[in-house]
Every structure is written in structure tokens, then in C-alpha cells.
Amino acid sequence: xxxxxLKNKVDKIWEVFWTGGITNPLEVIEQFTxxxxxxxxxxxxxxxxxxxxxxxxxxxxxxxxxxxxxxxxRFKNLGDAxxxxxxxxxxxxxxxKSLHQDGDSAYSKYMGDAIFKVPTPAMLTxxxxxxxxxxxxxxxxxxDLYEYLLSKVATAGTNGQFRTPRHIIxxxxxxxxxxxxxxxxxxxMGSAGFLVEAQTYLREHEEKLFFDAELNRHFHRxxxxxxxxxxxxxxxxxxxxxxxxVDNPVIEYRDSLSEQNTDSEKYTLxxxxxxxxxxxxxxxxxxxxxxxxxxxxxxxxxLALFLRILKSGGRAAVIVPDGVLFGSSKAHKQIxxxxxxxxxxxxxxxxxxxxxxxxxxxxxxxxxxxxxxAGGTEKVWFYDMxxxxxxxxxxxxxxxxxxxxxxxxxxxxxxxxSDRKRTEQSFFVDLAEIQENDxxxxxxxxxxxxxxxxxxxPPLVILDRIEKLEEEIQKxxxxxxxxxxxxxx
Numbered sequence: 001x002x003x004x005x006l007k008n009k010v011d012k013i014w015e016v017f018w019t020g021g022i023t024n025p026l027e028v029i030e031q032f033t034x035x036x037x038x039x040x041x042x043x044x045x046x047x048x049x050x051x052x053x054x055x056x057x058x059x060x061x062x063x064x065x066x067x068x069x070x071x072x073x074r075f076k077n078l079g080d081a082x083x084x085x086x087x088x089x090x091x092x093x094x095x096x097k098s099l100h101q102d103g104d105s106a107y108s109k110y111m112g113d114a115i116f117k118v119p120t121p122a123m124l125t126x127x128x129x130x131x132x133x134x135x136x137x138x139x140x141x142x143x144d145l146y147e148y149l150l151s152k153v154a155t156a157g158t159n160g161q162f163r164t165p166r167h168i169i170x171x172x173x174x175x176x177x178x179x180x181x182x183x184x185x186x187x188x189m190g191s192a193g194f195l196v197e198a199q200t201y202l203r204e205h206e207e208k209l210f211f212d213a214e215l216n217r218h219f220h221r222x223x224x225x226x227x228x229x230x231x232x233x234x235x236x237x238x239x240x241x242x243x244x245x246v247d248n249p250v251i252e253y254r255d256s257l258s259e260q261n262t263d264s265e266k267y268t269l270x271x272x273x274x275x276x277x278x279x280x281x282x283x284x285x286x287x288x289x290x291x292x293x294x295x296x297x298x299x300x301x302x303l304a305l306f307l308r309i310l311k312s313g314g315r316a317a318v319i320v321p322d323g324v325l326f327g328s329s330k331a332h333k334q335i336x337x338x339x340x341x342x343x344x345x346x347x348x349x350x351x352x353x354x355x356x357x358x359x360x361x362x363x364x365x366x367x368x369x370x371x372x373x374a375g376g377t378e379k380v381w382f383y384d385m386x387x388x389x390x391x392x393x394x395x396x397x398x399x400x401x402x403x404x405x406x407x408x409x410x411x412x413x414x415x416x417x418s419d420r421k422r423t424e425q426s427f428f429v430d431l432a433e434i435q436e437n438d439x440x441x442x443x444x445x446x447x448x449x450x451x452x453x454x455x456x457x458p459p460l461v462i463l464d465r466i467e468k469l470e471e472e473i474q475k476x477x478x479x480x481x482x483x484x485x486x487x488x489x
Contacts, residue, residue: 006135010148013130020123029149030232031117035131036145037239038092042072043136044243062099070095076128084128085121099242114235146191146240163190164273164319167389168355169197171404172317175347175368175411178269180206180215182223185267187256187274187305189226192237194271196244199224224249225267227256257301259286263309270309270316274302276362292338295331299324303335303367307343310371322350322363325441336439340431344376345369349383349407350443354392365441368411380434381414382443383407383426422448 017028045061052059063071070092078084093116118124136145178184178198186194202209202219209215224246228234234251241249254261256274275298285301292304299321306316324332325348339345347368353361370376389402403425410417410426420427429446437445456462 006145007148009130009134010145013127014152016123016126016130021119022117025152026232027117029152030114030235032131032149033236033239034093034096034114034116035127036136037243038088038096039072039131040136040243041096044245045071046073067091067095072132076132081121081125085118085124088118088124089116111235111238113231146193146236164193165355165388165390166193166197167404168319168351169193169271171408172271172319172366173197173201174408175366176269176271176315176317177205178202180209180212181218182269183225183267184223184269184271185225185227185263185309186270186272187227187254187261187302187309188272189228189237189251190233192226192240192249192251194273195224195226195237195246195249196240198269198271199241199244199246220247220249222250226251227254227261229253229255256305257285257289257298261286261305264288265309265311267309268311268314270306270314270318272302272306272316273319274299276321293331293335295329297331300331300335303339307338307371312371312373314371315369316371317366317368319364319366322365322442325365326445328438333439336441339367339369340377340380340434340439342375343369343372345380345441347381347383347411348441348443349385351385352388352392354390354396355388357392357396358394365443367441377431379428379430380441381411381417381426381428382446383410384443384447386425422446423450 013032014028017023017031022028022031041062045063049059049061069075069087075084075087075092078087093114097111097114099111118127134145173194178201180202184195184198186192189195199219209219224241226237226249228237228251231253234253238249238251241251285296286305288308289301289304292307293300295301303318303320303324306318310316324335327333345367347366349366349368351364351366353363355364356362383403385403385407387399387401387403389398389404390396391399406425417426417428427446433446434440457465
């Protein structure tokens with residue numbers, strides 16, 4: 001989480017945008033991201049040049065010889081503000097828009113209509129100085145910065161669009177453990193946080209990806225798919241993936257719930273935090289989804305979508321509002337029955353309501369399941385997360401209490417879970433019991449609470465104690481009255 005000095009520096013850059021006339025938070029993020037992207041392109045180029053020089057290899061870089069002046073490290077040191085502005089406006093920005101000129105890449109699709117909106121040379125030089133001073137030495141810092149920028153969107157939380165905290169994304173990725181042959185999809189991708197974290201996991205755990213030509217091609221072109229209906233977020237997501245060295249992910253403008261989305265049995269892994277709030281007209285929803293659960297509620301329709309787009313054997317880790325777990329409508333029961341009876345529901349991880357603060361105090365859970373089409377749920381693992389390493393108020397400051405390492409460890413060692421009691425933080429519930437309870441998946445339905453016996457003194461002893469206290473009070477009142485009377489005399 002971004003704190004301290006880095007947070008103060010980002011706030012000052014934000015203030016430069018604000019006082020310079022760019023006050024729409026999403027526009028600020030977009031322009032901020034362009035400048036970060038320009039800086040990081042040069043950082044990546046410099047790193048690759050050094051690596052090639054160390055290995056004695058030739059390196060054909062991103063910046064051709066006649067475009068070297070477009071590198072951040074070159075133009076930032078020019079003394080004249082107007083000259084810097086002219087180079088960025090007329091050279092650097094058109095250059096970054098022209099990257100991946102094949103027109104088929106996610107980046108080229110959504111940069112085509114990008115506009116550089118910094119209005120003056122003086123404002124641009126302040127922004128360059130501010131961004132140059134940011135310490136972005138590792139991917140965690142970049143991710144934290146993106147998350148902090150997105151938290152500043154004034155409309156965050158409307159329409160159920162809550163930005164998923166990165167540590168929660170990382171936990172979900174570690175639960176499902178992506179593999180080199182996966183095809184991963186987030187149908188409501190936002191800034192592509194799930195896709196970025198999945199590629200990070202693969203780089204750390206699957207080195208063979210980069211020594212096998214076919215797996216390497218798959219990683220850069222087919223493995224990652226993301227959809228969104230906000231072109232600004234598509235641009236940010238495409239830049240985010242490119243900066244994390246994924247050359248050409250499939251990132252598209254698409255209403256995932258509509259007839260426009262024809263994907264079926266295409267992906268092996270879904271990671272998502274879809275919109276929670278709002279309802280759609282039946283006419284705007286794909287008929288295939290309505291067959292699974294006839295509803296207008298987006299959170300239920302997205303679950304039906306996940307089942308449709310997954311291949312048999314495909315896995316999913318997705319966030320749902322608590323209402324999905326216990327809602328009593330026919331549609332709620334229908335989708336839960338579908339998950340439990342026709343597929344394999346692996347886990348329900350209940351999260352505390354503060355996880356999405358400061359956006360909202362909504363209570364949520366993570367569902368982990370495998371699409372089978374033939375059942376397979378014998379028992380479901382429940383975990384009651386009480387802490388995520390941050391305070392559960394609007395400030396979200398780091399705290400010692402953190403259940404996330406324990407969740408990951410227990411989930412991947414379920415042979416040790418079978419003897420746990422319902423009074424513990426995690427436990428199994430058999431399929432038959434879930435069926436008996438109308439497929440209710442809320443942890444409170446099954447968790448048992450241990451009540452400690454409290455022994456009180458006999459009533460007469462308590463009465464004697466009260467009478468004694470009353471006597472002392474009356475004595476004190478009498479003394480006070482006497483003092484006041486003496487003062488009046």
C-alpha cells in the first residue's frame with residue numbers, strides 16, 4: 001500500500017493537474033499514466049541495453065536511432081520548458097501512440113484516440129519533475145501507485161465498481177496457481193489488475209515459459225484476455241500489461257453479459273471482481289445466461305457467464321457480494337444449486353466488510369470452483385477471514401493481524417482440514433447439509449460459536465452490594481449538601 005513519502009509526492013503531482021485545470025479524476029489518471037508510461041518505457045529500454053551489453057549481444061530497441069530524443073532521460077534535462085513541451089506534444093506522444101503499429105494489438109487499438117491534455121509548458125515541466133522523483137523500482141511499487149491513483153476516482157464505488165485491493169488479487173491468484181498453458185480471462189477487467197498479478201505469478205513460478213518458444217508465444221499473445229466497457233480503463237489496462245512486458249494480450253471493448261459476447265468454453269481460468277450493483281433489461285442480456293438463472297442482477301449473471309466461458313476442468317476465483325451466498329430469490333438459489341450440483345464448488349472465503357473501504361463497506365466473499373458439468377462437490381471448504389493485514393476502516397493502515405498467509409496455506413493443505421471443528425476459522429461442510437439448507441453458502445449458517453459460561457453472584461449478594469453503594473452515594477450527597485450550605489452562609 002502506498003504510504004509516506006511516495007504518497008505525498010503523488011498527491012503533489014495530483015495537485016499540479018488540479019491547479020492546472022485538469023480536474024476530472026479519470027482524466028488525471030489517464031494523463032498521469034501516459035507520463036508514467038513514457039518514463040517507464042525509457043527505464044525498460046535502459047535495462048535491456050545494459051543486459052545486452054553485459055551479454056555482448058546486439059539490441060534493437062523500442063526507440064530507433066532517430067527517436068532517441070523521445071526518451072525520458074534525454075528530454076527531461078533540456079533547459080527550455082517550451083522545447084520540452086514541443087518534443088512531448090509533437091514527438092513523444094505521437095511516438096507512443098504509434099507503438100505496435102500492426103493495429104491488432106490491444107495497445108494500438110485503444111491508444112488511437114488518446115489525447116495529450118497537459119495545457120502548458122510550465123505545467124508539463126512540473127509534472128515531469130514530480131514523476132521523475134517517484135521511486136518505482138519494483139512491480140509492487142507500480143501496482144501500489146496504480147491502486148492509489150484509482151482510489152482517487154470520485155465516482156469509485158458507483159454502479160458496484162470497486163477497485164480490488166492488490167493483496168486480495170494476489171491471494172486469489174495464489175489460490176488457483178496459474179500454469180503455463182492456461183488461458184486466463186477477466187470479463188470486467190478495469191485496470192487489468194488480475195491479469196497483471198497472474199503474469200507476475202507465472203514469471204516467478206514457471207521459468208520454462210520463457211525457454212519454450214511455443215509457451216512464450218502463448219504467454220504474449222493468447223494467455224491473457226480482458227473485457228471492459230470503459231475505453232479509458234482499456235487504455236490504462238493495455239498500458240499496464242505492456243509495461244509488465246506482456247506484448248499483445250487480448251483486451252477488448254465488450255459488454256460481457258450481452259449477446260455481443262459469444263465466448264463459450266474458451267478459457268481455463270477466470271479471475272474477476274465483477275460489478276455488484278445494478279440490474280439489466282432482459283433484452284440486453286445473452287439468452288444463454290438467462291437459461292442458467294433468469295434474473296436482472298449483474299452479480300448472478302456474471303456467475304452464469306463464468307460457467308459458460310470456462311472449458312470443462314477450468315477453474316475460477318471470483319469475488320461476490322454476500323447476498324449471492326444467502327439470497328432467497330429463485331434466481332439466487334438457482335445459481336447456487338448450479339454451482340454445487342453441476343460443478344465442483346471448492347471454497348467459500350468470507351471477507352470482512354472493510355476490505356473495500358474507502359470505496360464501500362460491502363461484505364463480500366471469494367468463490368473458488370471448477371467447471372465440470374457433471375458435479376463433483378462432495379464438501380465445501382469455508383474460511384472466515386477476519387483480518388487482511390490492513391485496518392478495516394477508511395484509512396486502511398497496515399496492522400499485524402493478517403489471515404491471508406493462513407488462508408493460502410490451509411487451502412493447499414486440505415488433508416489437514418478434515419478434522420477441524422465448526423468453531424474454528426476454517427472447516428468443511430458436506431454437500432448433503434448444503435442441500436438441506438437451500439444451498440445457503442453463508443459461513444454463519446454453518447459456523448458454531450462457543451459460548452463461555454459466566455458465573456454471577458447470587459441475587460441477594462448483588463442486592464446487598466447495590467444497597468451498600470447507595471448508602472455511600474447518599475452519604476456523599478449529604479456531605480456535599482452541607483458544604484454548599486456553609487458556603488451560602
